[in-house]
Amino acid sequence: MTTMILVENVAKTFTLHNQGGVRLPVFDNVNFSVEAGEALVLAGASGAGKSSLLRILYGNYRPTSGEIRITHAGRAIDIVSAVPRTVLDIRRRTLGFVSQFLRVIPRVSALDIVRDPLLARGASADEASERAKAMLARLNLPERLWHLAPATFSGGEQQRVNIARSFVDPSPIMLIDEPTASLDAANRDVVVELISEARAAGSAIVGIFHDEAVRERVATRYLDITDFRKAA
Amino acid sequence: MTIHQSIPGEDTKPAYNYAYLDEQTKRMIRRALLKAVAVPGYQVPFGSREMPLARGWGTGGIQITAAIIGPDDKLKVIDQGADDTTNAVSIRRFFERTADATTTEMTEDATIIQTRHRIPEAPLTSGQIMVYQVPQPEPLRKLEPRELETRKMHAWAEYGLMQVKLYENIARFGEVTTTYDYPVSVNGRYVMAPSPIPKFDNPKMHMSPSLQLFGAGREKRIYAVPPHTSVRSLDFEDHPFRIQSWAEPCGLCGAKDSYLDEVVTDDQGGRMFVCSDSHYCETRREQGHRGTMLADASASGLVEAKS
Amino acid sequence: MTVHVPPPDATLDPDPLLSVAGISRFYGERIGCADVSFELWPGEVLGIVGESGSGKSTLLRCLAGIDKPDAGEVLFRGSGEPLDIYSVSEQERRRLMRTAWGIVHQNPRDGLRMDVSAGGNVGERLMDRGDRHYGKIRDTALDWLTRVEIAENRIDDRPRQFSGGMQQRLQIARVLVSEPKLVFMDEPTGGLDVSVQARLLDLLRVLVRDLGLAAIIVTHDLAVARLLTDRLMVMKDGHVVEQGLTDQVLDDPHHAYTQLLTSAVLSV
Numbered sequence: 001m002t003t004m005i006l007v008e009n010v011a012k013t014f015t016l017h018n019q020g021g022v023r024l025p026v027f028d029n030v031n032f033s034v035e036a037g038e039a040l041v042l043a044g045a046s047g048a049g050k051s052s053l054l055r056i057l058y059g060n061y062r063p064t065s066g067e068i069r070i071t072h073a074g075r076a077i078d079i080v081s082a083v084p085r086t087v088l089d090i091r092r093r094t095l096g097f098v099s100q101f102l103r104v105i106p107r108v109s110a111l112d113i114v115r116d117p118l119l120a121r122g123a124s125a126d127e128a129s130e131r132a133k134a135m136l137a138r139l140n141l142p143e144r145l146w147h148l149a150p151a152t153f154s155g156g157e158q159q160r161v162n163i164a165r166s167f168v169d170p171s172p173i174m175l176i177d178e179p180t181a182s183l184d185a186a187n188r189d190v191v192v193e194l195i196s197e198a199r200a201a202g203s204a205i206v207g208i209f210h211d212e213a214v215r216e217r218v219a220t221r222y223l224d225i226t227d228f229r230k231a232a
Numbered sequence: 233m234t235i236h237q238s239i240p241g242e243d244t245k246p247a248y249n250y251a252y253l254d255e256q257t258k259r260m261i262r263r264a265l266l267k268a269v270a271v272p273g274y275q276v277p278f279g280s281r282e283m284p285l286a287r288g289w290g291t292g293g294i295q296i297t298a299a300i301i302g303p304d305d306k307l308k309v310i311d312q313g314a315d316d317t318t319n320a321v322s323i324r325r326f327f328e329r330t331a332d333a334t335t336t337e338m339t340e341d342a343t344i345i346q347t348r349h350r351i352p353e354a355p356l357t358s359g360q361i362m363v364y365q366v367p368q369p370e371p372l373r374k375l376e377p378r379e380l381e382t383r384k385m386h387a388w389a390e391y392g393l394m395q396v397k398l399y400e401n402i403a404r405f406g407e408v409t410t411t412y413d414y415p416v417s418v419n420g421r422y423v424m425a426p427s428p429i430p431k432f433d434n435p436k437m438h439m440s441p442s443l444q445l446f447g448a449g450r451e452k453r454i455y456a457v458p459p460h461t462s463v464r465s466l467d468f469e470d471h472p473f474r475i476q477s478w479a480e481p482c483g484l485c486g487a488k489d490s491y492l493d494e495v496v497t498d499d500q501g502g503r504m505f506v507c508s509d510s511h512y513c514e515t516r517r518e519q520g521h522r523g524t525m526l527a528d529a530s531a532s533g534l535v536e537a538k539s
Numbered sequence: 540m541t542v543h544v545p546p547p548d549a550t551l552d553p554d555p556l557l558s559v560a561g562i563s564r565f566y567g568e569r570i571g572c573a574d575v576s577f578e579l580w581p582g583e584v585l586g587i588v589g590e591s592g593s594g595k596s597t598l599l600r601c602l603a604g605i606d607k608p609d610a611g612e613v614l615f616r617g618s619g620e621p622l623d624i625y626s627v628s629e630q631e632r633r634r635l636m637r638t639a640w641g642i643v644h645q646n647p648r649d650g651l652r653m654d655v656s657a658g659g660n661v662g663e664r665l666m667d668r669g670d671r672h673y674g675k676i677r678d679t680a681l682d683w684l685t686r687v688e689i690a691e692n693r694i695d696d697r698p699r700q701f702s703g704g705m706q707q708r709l710q711i712a713r714v715l716v717s718e719p720k721l722v723f724m725d726e727p728t729g730g731l732d733v734s735v736q737a738r739l740l741d742l743l744r745v746l747v748r749d750l751g752l753a754a755i756i757v758t759h760d761l762a763v764a765r766l767l768t769d770r771l772m773v774m775k776d777g778h779v780v781e782q783g784l785t786d787q788v789l790d791d792p793h794h795a796y797t798q799l800l801t802s803a804v805l806s807v
Contacts, residue, residue: 015794018802061785061791084770084784085580103765107741390628392637392667395653395657399666402673403658405697468673 002071004173004204005057008042010066012052026052027228030066036172039195039205041219044226050208053225054175057206058097059087070095070173088152092120096171100178102162104151110136111146114164121169135164139190158183163191170198180214192217251298251331257281261299261454265445268456273418274386275369280452285322290403290448291364293346294323294414298331300361300445301344309340313350313491313508336513349412351433353512354491356442358459364427366448369455371415371425391423394466411476417464418457426463432475432491437463482507483525485516497529503530547586556581556721556753561623562611570777571597577772577782582751586768586785588758588800594627594777596725597756602755603642603723614637619721638692639665641714645726650713651698656708657684658694660690664717677685683712687742704735708742715746724756728763740766761801765789773797 010030016022026049034040042050055061058069059079069076072094078085079095091097104114111132118128136146139160150158164177176195180188188211195218199205209215248254257279265280281293302306307327311320315337317509323346327333336342339354356362361504372382375393385391394415399410408414414431418424426434427446437444437457444457457463481488483504490512492505504525507513517526555578560675564571567694572594587595597702600606602613614621617639624632636642645649651660661680662670670676681691687708689701698706703719707727714722727743728736743766747754757766764785772782773796781794792798 014791015793017798055790060786061795062783062787085583087784088769105744107738107742336735384629385632389634390637390667392663392665395666395671396655396663399662399676400656400659403656403677467671469671470674537623 001035001037003033003076004036005206006067006069006076007032007057008069010056010063010068011047012056013062013064013171014109015044024085027225030225030228032223034173034206036202036204037199039199039207039218039220041215042206042208043224044114048226048229050070050168050175050225054097054177054206058175059097059166070156076165094172096166096174098163098166098174098176100159100181102150102158104140104149107149109147110141110150110153111162112151112170113161117165118169123169130163131168135168137162139164140187156184156187159183159194160187167194167198170194170201170203172202173204174198174206176205176209178208178210180209180211188214236479239332241246248330250273251301251327251457252283253281253295253298257295258299261295264454265296265299265456268445268454269443269458271360271422272457272461273422273424273455275453276456277452278454280449283449284326287450288367290346290348290365292321292447292451292454293348293449294326294447295362295449296363296445296447296454297344297346298321299328299332301327301333303332305328305333305343306336306341308336308339308345308511309347310345310350310352310509310511313347313352314510315492319320319348321409323355325379339511347429348520349428349430350428350491350508351436352507353487353507354515356440358441360442360446362442363442364429364444364446366427366446366453367450368413369425369446369448369451369453371413372421386422389421391417391466394423398466398471403467408467408471414468414473417466419461420464423466424455424457424463430476431465431473431489434463434465434473435475478505480505482513482516484523484529485513486523487513487516487521543553552586552801555579556583557602558612558614558621559602560612560614562608562613564597564601564606564608570594572601572608572774572777575772575779577779579721579753579755581753583770584747584754584756584768586756586758586764586771587774588761588771589774590759590800592786593774595759597777598774599723599755599757603640604636605642615721625769637664638717639720641719641722643707643710643722643724643727645715647698647703647710650710651700651706653715656695656697657689657701660698660709660713661709661716664713666725667679668717679716680712681730683716684709687712688738691784702735704731704739707731707739711743715750715752718750720753723754724754726758726760727756728758728760731759735761743767761789773800 011028012026014024014026042053044050052061056063064082067078068080069189070090072090075088079090099139104173112133114135115128116155118131122139141157141160145157150161159182180191183191192214207218209218239508240411253512260279264276268274270272274337278289283294288410294424302312307324309320309323314320324335328335339352342428342519345352345365348365370382370419372385372394376382412426412430413425413450414434416424416434426437439460439462441459443459446455451452478492482490482492484506487507489508490507492501493508496503497507557579558575561707562575563573575598587598589595603610607625613624615624642650658677658680661683662676665676665679681694684691684694689705689708698709701709728739731739740763756767768785771785772779773788773794775796780793781788781797789801792801
């Protein structure tokens with residue numbers, strides 16, 4: 001087994017300078033690792049810091065202390081201390097983030113949004129289009145929407161575009177935050193399948209899933225972050 | 233050079249220094265000329281003096297001529313190609329009176345040819361000096377109004393903007409419509425305004441055996457093209473420089489190789505094309521060349537019927 | 540479905556394109572910018588954000604070589620030996636400006652020749668570098684007008700006849716036609732309506748990515764920074780108070796001033 005993520009002694013405290021310097025400790029002394037082919041589901045009550053931890057793994061939030069080693073192109077790199085361009089390279093090639101929300105970019109069609117990661121990794125335009133279309137079809141996004149910019153789509157439609165973009169070419173590490181929140185049962189099933197397929201192909205998965213049924217079907221292991229909270 | 237000074241009251245001539253300018257001024261101008269010759273196409277600033285005619289009427293050319301003329305010189309002055317126009321006559325008389333100069337209308341006899349608007353059709357020879365009157369010496373001025381900036385552009389040969397002007401012409405009219413003062417590159421280095429000569433005359437500057445001096449009195453600049461120096465008209469590879477051509481030859485002398493002016497002959501819409509270089513045209517007629525309209529023109533008194 | 544395995548030897552560029560060390564500029568007693576240092580790699584887009592008077596425009600003018608700082612050094616590695624941009628001759632600096640560098644001004648009038656046609660504006664940099672084939676220059680200009688979404692039949696119109704958004708797009712085409720390695724942009728969407736801004740931002744985003752441009756963008760608009768930049772420097776009173784990945788700085792701001800900036804904006 002390849003260790004894809006190794007978290008050592010991570011702590012996070014928010015300091016709100018403009019509200020009297022109030023300090024909000026989130027967690028302390030976080031230690032865990034994730035192997036390739038695993039699906040680690042983060043557990044814990046709402047507000048326990050699951051999303052914050054996921055964002056720290058992505059290099060979006062900066063931990064107050066600790067290291068996070070990401071296996072990138074065969075080397076373990078600490079994403080906390082890495083320079084911005086290294087972080088961007090890790091995200092481009094190793095580390096995918098699937099959020100609940102699609103960041104809508106003006107004037108870019110759904111199909112182009114899904115094609116984009118394939119093109120960025122060097123796929124030909126034709127191949128990228130074929131795979132993108134197949135993925136949108138699988139997620140039941142009506143074909144008439146493919147060439148439109150998703151700004152006017154419903155929440156569920158936007159979410160499916162976002163999932164298609166993330167799973168059209170799964171990264172070695174996938175960080176997933178509530179991907180099924182506003183999906184119907186059929187599409188939820190598709191998402192569960194996509195996650196399982198990515199895992200079977202060797203991706204390391206770390207996710208947050210509110211829906212208990214989804215959680216049960218996806219998880220190979222649980223991590224309750226409430227444990228780290230007590231120490232904080 | 234002998235300093236010629238007449239004594240007031242002794243005769244009718246006023247007491248001007250030889251060739252009007254004082255010797256110090258002539259030296260200053262000669263120094264500017266030497267630098268200009270040494271750096272072909274480069275505009276040398278000089279202390280332009282007040283002359284007894286308005287700036288813009290050839291004061292730059294007159295100052296250069298005054299600085300280089302001597303008693304042995306033969307001066308020809310042309311304006312619009314003609315020796316007999318007011319300005320040409322006045323300038324010739326000016327140097328006859330102030331420099332005891334011999335004047336001539338014969339291109340091949342002249343040692344100094346001061347000109348506005350034309351280069352004579354007859355080939356220039358080694359030892360002759362062309363003096364051009366220049367209203368605007370800065371070829372980039374219309375494109376870039378700041379003097380400091382144009383100086384930097386020349387200093388570092390940043391001439392893309394000049395090409396933009398030609399581009400604009402072709403884009404708008406299908407060809408470069410600049411027909412006079414057409415910019416040239418001198419010795420492969422400086423872009424230079426050739427003064428308001430027609431672009432027809434540009435090729436005559438290239439590798440000319442004569443020394444070419446340019447004076448801009450109002451703008452206080454002198455520049456030069458030494459003999460046998462490359463003078464290339466700016467163009468594009470796919471829109472090469474071309475000179476004007478006419479469908480018919482000169483109506484008076486039948487020349488097909490000279491620059492023609494259109495002359496209206498009556499109020500009935502009659503017109504003819506004749507050489508703008510009056511000396512060249514006359515010489516050809518004296519040699520027996522006949523244009524198709526020579527008889528008409530003689531009859532109507534437009535040209536003197538010469539035997 | 541297979542997991543994409545990154546190629547083992549996809550090495551990043553070893554040297555930064557721009558190395559900035561200790562740039563300071565003072566206006567008498569007042570600080571323009573103080574002790575700014577950073578490195579910029581090929582293809583990176585750096586945003587400089589802060590309020591009016593924070594020193595971001597002063598810094599940009601120093602970086603772009605328009606002003607000389609009172610202290611500090613900027614090394615540019617375009618090709619061959621690194622150039623110290625303050626010690627090279629003005630001639631060399633001007634040459635850089637016309638070739639490897641580009642500046643997109645906030646006001647398109649500062650970056651365009653208003654009396655020259657759109658085609659001539661785009662073609663100038665080509666003619667600067669010695670291109671002398673009218674047909675090829677025009678074809679390249681047409682191609683660039685298309686890329687910035689200006690209709691081909693406007694090629695002979697002058698910028699005066701264009702809307703503000705079109706003028707800005709024309710300015711961008713004029714700068715990018717020479718395929719610069721580094722572009723400086725000063726509030727590129729500054730004077731434009733919101734709807735026009737969106738189009739321009741998207742265009743810039745695509746061009747920057749497709750051309751692999753390195754860019755330094757000064758803006759007070761955090762949404763612009765979010766969309767266009769990889770990294771962010773936050774300036775206050777002439778000092779860089781925080782820097783990092785754009786999403787780090789905007790989503791998890793550490794400095795009091797950055798927290799104030801981000802909280803003052805509706806969801807970016």
